[in-house]
Amino acid sequence: MAEPEPVAQDKSRGLRRRKFLTFLVAAPTLTVAGRFGFDALTEASAVPSLPALGEVSDLGDVIRTASTPTHHLMVLEVTEDTRVRFELPRLEVGQGISTSIAMIVAEELDARLDDVDVTLSDARPELEFNQMTGASANVRVLWEPVRRMAADARARLVQAAANRWGTSTDELTTQDSAVHAPDGRSLSYGELSADAREESAHGEPKAASEYSVVGNPLTRLDARDIVTGKAMYAMDLPVEGALPTVVARPPTINGTVGSVNAAKAKAMPGVVAVTTIPTGVAVSAETFWDAMRAKDALEISWNPGSIGTMSDSDIKSELKKAVQPLAAPKVRDTYLDATFDFAFVNHAPMEVESTVADVRADGTAEVWMPSQTPIYAQQVIAETLDFDLEAVTVHVIRAGGSFGRRLFVDTALEAVRVSQAIGRPVKLMRTRQDDMKHGRMRPRYHHKIRASYTGGEVLSFEHRLAGVAVDLNHGLGEALTATLAQQGQPVGGAGLYYFNFSQAVPYNVGLANQSIQEIQLDIPTASFRSVYSGTVRTAEEIVMDELAERMGKDPLEFRREIVKANSGTTVLSKVAEAADWGKAMPAGHAQGVAYHAEYRSHVACVVDIDATDAANPRVTKAVLAADVGQVINPRGLEAQLMGATMDGIATVLQAGVHIDNGAVRESSYGDYHWTKHRNAPFEVEVHIIPTTWDPGGAGELAIPASAGAVANAYARATGTRPRSFPISF
Amino acid sequence: MPKKFKFFVNGERVEVDAEADMPLLWVLRDKLGVTGPKYGCGVGVCRACTSHLDGEEVQPCVVPVSECQNKKVTTIEGLANGEELHPVQQAWVDADVGQCGFCQPGQIMAAVALLKRTQQPTDADIDAIENMCRCGTYPRMRTAIKAAAAMPPQKPGGGKPTEQPRGNGPKQPAAQQQPQQTTSAPKPSDGQSSGGEEDSGTLLDGIGSAFG
Ligand code: FES
Numbered sequence A: 001m002a003e004p005e006p007v008a009q010d011k012s013r014g015l016r017r018r019k020f021l022t023f024l025v026a027a028p029t030l031t032v033a034g035r036f037g038f039d040a041l042t043e044a045s046a047v048p049s050l051p052a053l054g055e056v057s058d059l060g061d062v063i064r065t066a067s068t069p070t071h072h073l074m075v076l077e078v079t080e081d082t083r084v085r086f087e088l089p090r091l092e093v094g095q096g097i098s099t100s101i102a103m104i105v106a107e108e109l110d111a112r113l114d115d116v117d118v119t120l121s122d123a124r125p126e127l128e129f130n131q132m133t134g135a136s137a138n139v140r141v142l143w144e145p146v147r148r149m150a151a152d153a154r155a156r157l158v159q160a161a162a163n164r165w166g167t168s169t170d171e172l173t174t175q176d177s178a179v180h181a182p183d184g185r186s187l188s189y190g191e192l193s194a195d196a197r198e199e200s201a202h203g204e205p206k207a208a209s210e211y212s213v214v215g216n217p218l219t220r221l222d223a224r225d226i227v228t229g230k231a232m233y234a235m236d237l238p239v240e241g242a243l244p245t246v247v248a249r250p251p252t253i254n255g256t257v258g259s260v261n262a263a264k265a266k267a268m269p270g271v272v273a274v275t276t277i278p279t280g281v282a283v284s285a286e287t288f289w290d291a292m293r294a295k296d297a298l299e300i301s302w303n304p305g306s307i308g309t310m311s312d313s314d315i316k317s318e319l320k321k322a323v324q325p326l327a328a329p330k331v332r333d334t335y336l337d338a339t340f341d342f343a344f345v346n347h348a349p350m351e352v353e354s355t356v357a358d359v360r361a362d363g364t365a366e367v368w369m370p371s372q373t374p375i376y377a378q379q380v381i382a383e384t385l386d387f388d389l390e391a392v393t394v395h396v397i398r399a400g401g402s403f404g405r406r407l408f409v410d411t412a413l414e415a416v417r418v419s420q421a422i423g424r425p426v427k428l429m430r431t432r433q434d435d436m437k438h439g440r441m442r443p444r445y446h447h448k449i450r451a452s453y454t455g456g457e458v459l460s461f462e463h464r465l466a467g468v469a470v471d472l473n474h475g476l477g478e479a480l481t482a483t484l485a486q487q488g489q490p491v492g493g494a495g496l497y498y499f500n501f502s503q504a505v506p507y508n509v510g511l512a513n514q515s516i517q518e519i520q521l522d523i524p525t526a527s528f529r530s531v532y533s534g535t536v537r538t539a540e541e542i543v544m545d546e547l548a549e550r551m552g553k554d555p556l557e558f559r560r561e562i563v564k565a566n567s568g569t570t571v572l573s574k575v576a577e578a579a580d581w582g583k584a585m586p587a588g589h590a591q592g593v594a595y596h597a598e599y600r601s602h603v604a605c606v607v608d609i610d611a612t613d614a615a616n617p618r619v620t621k622a623v624l625a626a627d628v629g630q631v632i633n634p635r636g637l638e639a640q641l642m643g644a645t646m647d648g649i650a651t652v653l654q655a656g657v658h659i660d661n662g663a664v665r666e667s668s669y670g671d672y673h674w675t676k677h678r679n680a681p682f683e684v685e686v687h688i689i690p691t692t693w694d695p696g697g698a699g700e701l702a703i704p705a706s707a708g709a710v711a712n713a714y715a716r717a718t719g720t721r722p723r724s725f726p727i728s729f
Numbered sequence B: 001m002p003k004k005f006k007f008f009v010n011g012e013r014v015e016v017d018a019e020a021d022m023p024l025l026w027v028l029r030d031k032l033g034v035t036g037p038k039y040g041c042g043v044g045v046c047r048a049c050t051s052h053l054d055g056e057e058v059q060p061c062v063v064p065v066s067e068c069q070n071k072k073v074t075t076i077e078g079l080a081n082g083e084e085l086h087p088v089q090q091a092w093v094d095a096d097v098g099q100c101g102f103c104q105p106g107q108i109m110a111a112v113a114l115l116k117r118t119q120q121p122t123d124a125d126i127d128a129i130e131n132m133c134r135c136g137t138y139p140r141m142r143t144a145i146k147a148a149a150a151m152p153p154q155k156p157g158g159g160k161p162t163e164q165p166r167g168n169g170p171k172q173p174a175a176q177q178q179p180q181q182t183t184s185a186p187k188p189s190d191g192q193s194s195g196g197e198e199d200s201g202t203l204l205d206g207i208g209s210a211f212g
């Protein structure tokens, strides 16, 4: 592939800029690259400057800004057999991004969906910040470049057909992966692809009113693969000779290996090698069963872990000490104080952490892994092996869930270390117990909120929280700091940026102020679906209910009165109507409402809860109304909102991780009580508000709204004021 | 000491050398290359590995291979009849259940087993399904299970499963209405067969004779 020439470089600004609008790829058929910026530029126009800080309103904008300079390195290809190929520089974790992107391509190209192949791209370092999956930014970032790329491709195919037939392009139409003339002649895209390669026309993306694919519900394109067992995850890949490998790990968090006696393990059937690595002792064998049995036969003495003998209560008091004091004056009877605690939460994706690694004697390495940050993975793997970056290939494999977990590459580093040490390819898998006891977590948080009010009005809203620092050193953090530093932002921690650019009180509450203190504790953490909002906005939504009660107002009506955005009013009104808000319910049952705005999207949620057995509450129904801008696939959007609702239920009612004496107590789904059928609502209704502005984010959106609604419903049903989550812990 | 174990996997006769206590899951995945059943916990709680043994739901991660001797193992790969999806699979596609998909082979095998035990499962029956889905697809699974239960019995003659929900109710399996697929289905000689994989009797097509 031809490398585009860097035309303008401005290293002082941290990001390399290239003027190329499109670049030609050495291929016999049509390939179209993304355009540099968001606008249809001409060759002569100046390099666009990145949006100014004032235009950057949230984290997704920051990520979009960071990704823009490499849009032109993404390539759409039309082959001679009419396959439309796009290598997606993102990870499919179940969010349906592959399907959504295929829909955008099919729409703008007038191609049949069946002809579109969206595959996950290997790590491509030249994409810089444009190969990260996170912050609900995938569609927000890719929407514009992908539809323009497809529109350009369509324009070139039409031009090629016009040349062939000696007609004007105006007469021609496109449909079903072919160009059609009024006289009935047609040429497939495959037949035109070679000619179209010579063209340079630009096409205009369609108006929303012309859409026939985008915005229409579609079953995910891999649904059949999923139900037939054909969908392959890292551990299913037939990599020749890859040895099943598991790692004996310390009893405490970040404990280290003291001494090892591997004699017994090595003598066990099927065992090929025992390797000590920084995180434990790896056993590679013919089967995972052989490896697991031998692992249990290892005699290892362990050194203490990184948090000594700390337990939850110690961490909680550290957080209480760290949280900033509330500053607003307490005026008698007109303020409300509330404190909240949220336990650690493990991502616990169904597919345990796993990586296939083949580190070869010739100094090259090939790695297959589900990664949200493959460029970062490639870099740290190369560093770990002391290889050149180019010597390491990272194949991105679909993930069996992520929720933020696969931003990190801990397991890949273990795999490459073992493979290098034993000179064989390995497939290293964590056991579920490994993932629970040594997984990364959403940190524990302590929140203090004070709201003051008078009459029917909220005068101030102060929110101070402290948490164990979220580890953001995975590429996304770098994207944030680099982009913001470039815009003259003071250099601070990525966490602070993340917090400031993602958190806002979406209501008119007078003087609003949110701030965070993060404490450094050597405990593995990672962004967890909805990151800071998961606890921040949940706590705030609980306070909104209590404020409404103090003021003698209905909680939904109160929100509608003070919500800032018009879309907020719309989703609240919609959810009120659809959920029959205020309906009569038997004793022990109640409804709860909450609202959240983030990623330029809005969602309101009403749940019905049956808490007649207060120790065993059941959310029986959830109704959500969302406005997320232009929807690509309503069916996929509904799935995301529904899935996040299950997370909201789990984190509020029953799922949390205990830290006991420097170790995680939970070991599997048996004691880590994530939502199961018996906890899930019988019915979930999603109402999507039709709007056509640019897509917002939606993958994480529903967590704070559902969590808040569940907590509020529980409070109303039981007459309690829940303050510590999960309620059953 | 490794022993020889003989059984059927998705209608195919297999022979493996394994320790008697080796879990079926690892025999399937690491010795036979059958990767549909997923590892999610290894202790029988996540149920991502759920498959059928002589038509009964099992968690292969806690079933020693010695218990499979002469029996019929059905994994997700063996559920469809060639290109024609099993009605539960079709209901799953129709409801667009899967997200990451990792739990789904186990979910579908559990749902097939449930529908075999209970033709019209109640919400309480569905609540009793222990399979974990971390992506939270439960509401769509509930819809799909109910849709599969409501599908009219499959008409003879086959055809492509398309828009129209169709298929067999649990008590009237397709296989029994498609003679070419049932007549050759043997019963394992141990006599403990539950009568085979009713919902996927077609899987046994091609098995010559019982062994043992
Ligand atoms: S892997 Fe078998 S039940 Fe979890």
Ligand code: FES
Pocket: A094, A350, A400, A401, B098, B099, B100, B101, B102, B103, B104, B132, B133, B134, B135, B136, B137
């Ligand atoms: S679909 Fe991802 S775990 Fe169920």
